[in-house]
Amino acid sequence: MSGTSAPRPFRVTMLGTGTSSGVPAIGCDCAVCRSTDPRDRRTRPSILLDFGDSGDSGARADLAGGAAGAVAGSVRHVLVDTSTDLRAQALANDVRRVDAILFTHAHADHVFGIDEVRRFNHMQRSPIPIMASPDVLADIREMFAYIFKPPPAHGGGVPKLVPFAIGGPFSLGGLEVVPVPVLHGPLPVLGFRIGAFAYLTDCNEIPEASWALLGGVRVLVLDALRERPHSTHFSVDQALAVVDRMKPERAYFTHIAHDLAHDATCARLPGGVELAYDGQVLEIPG
Numbered sequence: 401m402s403g404t405s406a407p408r409p410f411r412v413t414m415l416g417t418g419t420s421s422g423v424p425a426i427g428c429d430c431a432v433c434r435s436t437d438p439r440d441r442r443t444r445p446s447i448l449l450d451f452g453d454s455g456d457s458g459a460r461a462d463l464a465g466g467a468a469g470a471v472a473g474s475v476r477h478v479l480v481d482t483s484t485d486l487r488a489q490a491l492a493n494d495v496r497r498v499d500a501i502l503f504t505h506a507h508a509d510h511v512f513g514i515d516e517v518r519r520f521n522h523m524q525r526s527p528i529p530i531m532a533s534p535d536v537l538a539d540i541r542e543m544f545a546y547i548f549k550p551p552p553a554h555g556g557g558v559p560k561l562v563p564f565a566i567g568g569p570f571s572l573g574g575l576e577v578v579p580v581p582v583l584h585g586p587l588p589v590l591g592f593r594i595g596a597f598a599y600l601t602d603c604n605e606i607p608e609a610s611w612a613l614l615g616g617v618r619v620l621v622l623d624a625l626r627e628r629p630h631s632t633h634f635s636v637d638q639a640l641a642v643v644d645r646m647k648p649e650r651a652y653f654t655h656i657a658h659d660l661a662h663d664a665t666c667a668r669l670p671g672g673v674e675l676a677y678d679g680q681v682l683e684i685p686g
């Protein structure tokens with residue numbers, strides 16, 4: 401069974417909206433790094449989806465494609481990436497449960513918090529499914545060999561993860577998750593489209609074929625690193641061109657470097673477009 405019902409409202413928490421070094425950057429005295437505006441403090445990029453109660457107590461996530469199997473139990477809280485700052489983000493946002501984890505790609509800023517998943521394993525007394533492209537799963541297995549080939553005895557334990565290869569759209573918590581291939585320089589990475597929402601971090605190009613997956617998006621979270629062009633991230637102007645074409649009702653920029661002050665940048669962005677900030681909660685319409 402697909403377990404997918406009609407689109408319904410859900411909530412997105414912006415756990416981290418900063419670029420890979422975080423803002424403030426270590427040892428930097430620029431105006432943004434020294435800003436007292438809390439919205440200028442940006443941890444590494446991640447979001448938490450709260451699908452609410454699916455109303456389907458026997459909900460399962462049946463993953464389409466390849467050898468993927470099914471996730472038992474209901475799925476409500478879904479983490480996208482395990483950022484370097486996962487522990488601080490979970491504490492700051494009172495995240496107490498993670499039912500599944502989606503990965504966009506295996507760059508350090510998106511995966512280096514993976515060891516913090518132990519705490520959720522412990523509280524939930526169960527392994528946690530992780531979903532990523534086959535390439536990213538292979539990278540994660542190699543980068544974190546200690547998790548997948550644990551030594552016989554390990555004092556603090558290791559994360560207990562159940563990998564699922566993403567092979568196309570799948571159902572999670574009664575909602576359809578559509579992987580959206582985008583380009584991060586030469587590297588193919590995944591964005592995710594869920595109902596009226598799309599999360600496209602770490603990209604500087606949306607291939608034509610992926611635009612077809614993004615029709616009807618009303619709330620967009622999109623990479624916009626800084627004003628100057630970059631070889632693997634959209635600049636603000638390039639991100640605005642994407643917004644212009646997609647025409648979501650609201651767009652929030654993420655993966656932000658210390659070049660952009662929150663207040664001053666938002667003041668010159670068009671209506672409906674703003675820089676996201678850590679801890680921001682987005683209500684996604686059904």
Ligand SMILES: [Zn+2]
Pocket residue numbers: 424425428429430431432433434658
């Ligand atoms: Zn700085």
Ligand SMILES: [Zn+2]
Pocket residue numbers: 505507584602
């Ligand atoms: Zn990246």
Ligand SMILES: [Zn+2]
Pocket residue numbers: 419420445507509510602655
């Ligand atoms: Zn990144």
